[in-house]
Amino acid sequence: MKQPARAGTVTWPMRGLTRAIEALVAAGGSAPEEARLVAANLVLANASGHDSHGVGMAARYVDSLLQGGLRVNQHVQVQLDTGSLLRLDGSSGYGQVVGREAMALGCERALQQGVCVVALANAHHLGRIGHWAEQCLEQGLVSLHFVNVVARPIVAPHGGLDARTGTNPVCVGIPRAGHEPIVLDFATSRIAQGKARVAYHRGLPVPEGTLLDDRGAPTTEARYGVVPPYGALLPFGEHKGFGLSLVAELLGGALTGGGTCREPDTGKRRILNGMLSILLDPAHLGTSTYFAAETEAYIDWLRRSPTPAGAPGITLAGEPERAARRRAAEQGIDLDEGTWQELLNAAQKLGLSAERVERLAASDI
Ligand code: NAD
Numbered sequence: 001m002k003q004p005a006r007a008g009t010v011t012w013p014m015r016g017l018t019r020a021i022e023a024l025v026a027a028g029g030s031a032p033e034e035a036r037l038v039a040a041n042l043v044l045a046n047a048s049g050h051d052s053h054g055v056g057m058a059a060r061y062v063d064s065l066l067q068g069g070l071r072v073n074q075h076v077q078v079q080l081d082t083g084s085l086l087r088l089d090g091s092s093g094y095g096q097v098v099g100r101e102a103m104a105l106g107c108e109r110a111l112q113q114g115v116c117v118v119a120l121a122n123a124h125h126l127g128r129i130g131h132w133a134e135q136c137l138e139q140g141l142v143s144l145h146f147v148n149v150v151a152r153p154i155v156a157p158h159g160g161l162d163a164r165t166g167t168n169p170v171c172v173g174i175p176r177a178g179h180e181p182i183v184l185d186f187a188t189s190r191i192a193q194g195k196a197r198v199a200y201h202r203g204l205p206v207p208e209g210t211l212l213d214d215r216g217a218p219t220t221e222a223r224y225g226v227v228p229p230y231g232a233l234l235p236f237g238e239h240k241g242f243g244l245s246l247v248a249e250l251l252g253g254a255l256t257g258g259g260t261c262r263e264p265d266t267g268k269r270r271i272l273n274g275m276l277s278i279l280l281d282p283a284h285l286g287t288s289t290y291f292a293a294e295t296e297a298y299i300d301w302l303r304r305s306p307t308p309a310g311a312p313g314i315t316l317a318g319e320p321e322r323a324a325r326r327r328a329a330e331q332g333i334d335l336d337e338g339t340w341q342e343l344l345n346a347a348q349k350l351g352l353s354a355e356r357v358e359r360l361a362a363s364d365i
Contacts, residue, residue: 011331011334021043025058056197076091079257083113090120095124099123117276117277120273124270130185147170161216183318
């Protein structure tokens with residue numbers, strides 16, 4: 001059953017929430033498997049501690065769908081296949097489907113040939129990019145992902161005062177023998193746009209140094225990242241985050257052929273991602289025994305760095321998400337009322353009643 005959590009939020013069981021999102025996606029015309037993949041992906045993002053890429057995105061997807069910017073039941077189109085180079089078009093289909101298909105093709109090739117470069121253009125929102133690294137990790141593959149966002153620009157370049165780029169995530173997955181993998185996965189803005197949205201819904205400020213207002217002045221008012229008049233998020237790490245964002249824009253947008261965020265707006269609401277992924281099989285490189293042993297020796301040495309008294313110690317990328325998943329499996333997922341209301345409104349746009357969505361979300365079977 002749903003339970004009140006902290007003020008203004010409600011806790012939903014993971015299974016119930018998944019059923020509710022599945023019903024919402026299916027009401028938009030998606031086949032059952034598509035609805036299942038989209039719901040599982042979004043709920044896992046919440047469970048991993050990334051509400052910014054969780055079920056709240058489903059309301060955005062419904063707007064994209066109704067305006068023709070997102071197309072249901074699409075599959076990747078292979079535009080070029082040289083064996084170790086794949087150029088794929090996502091046809092504005094759900095990223096949760098075309099992203100999975102793109103990675104499945106890439107994994108197959110990387111396992112056969114040692115490496116595969118996958119250039120995926122025109123995927124609708126790919127969600128948490130770590131999800132795709134995790135798919136590669138299931139096959140024991142190292143993977144690197146550079147992603148751009150073909151939508152209204154929302155991040156200022158380092159030194160600039162208005163938005164000229166996206167939150168352009170970069171992600172690297174590294175398998176470990178007998179241990180949980182490294183999954184480094186972050187936006188190149190100081191905060192992901194969805195984090196401004198979550199703060200806005202919760203009536204909270206965003207941290208200082210993360211946002212400019214519509215005139216380019218620093219602000220902590222989350223609304224400048226969410227509703228007009230728009231400001232701009234800032235890149236993390238000054239020129240360093242901006243540099244990573246630049247290469248993600250060029251590799252994910254220009255090299256894949258999908259386009260950069262300077263493309264003229266079609267007027268349709270949509271979030272398209274371009275993703276350049278490099279998948280590598282350590283077994284083919286001939287260093288896998290050394291790689292596995294040295295990785296563990298290095299991590300052991302790294303963890304012995306002294307830390308201040310009472311501090312939690314050294315955290316490796318991927319660990320916070322796995323800890324959050326364990327908590328969510330036991331305690332369920334907290335959603336704020338603003339996000340939940342947006343989801344109910346989105347369901348109603350597709351003819352699905354709020355009562356049915358709430359009934360599904362509250363069930364734990
Ligand atoms: P974030 O700032 O929370 O950073 C997450 C990364 O840092 C993870 O790899 C995590 O394991 C690691 N990490 C967290 N705390 C750590 C610690 N104390 N020590 C060491 N490592 C630590 O992430 P974000 O920038 O808010 O991005 C959130 C998600 O948004 C990502 O999954 C990203 O792919 C996604 N995203 C997607 C798009 C898109 O268009 N599809 C755009 C932007 C972001």
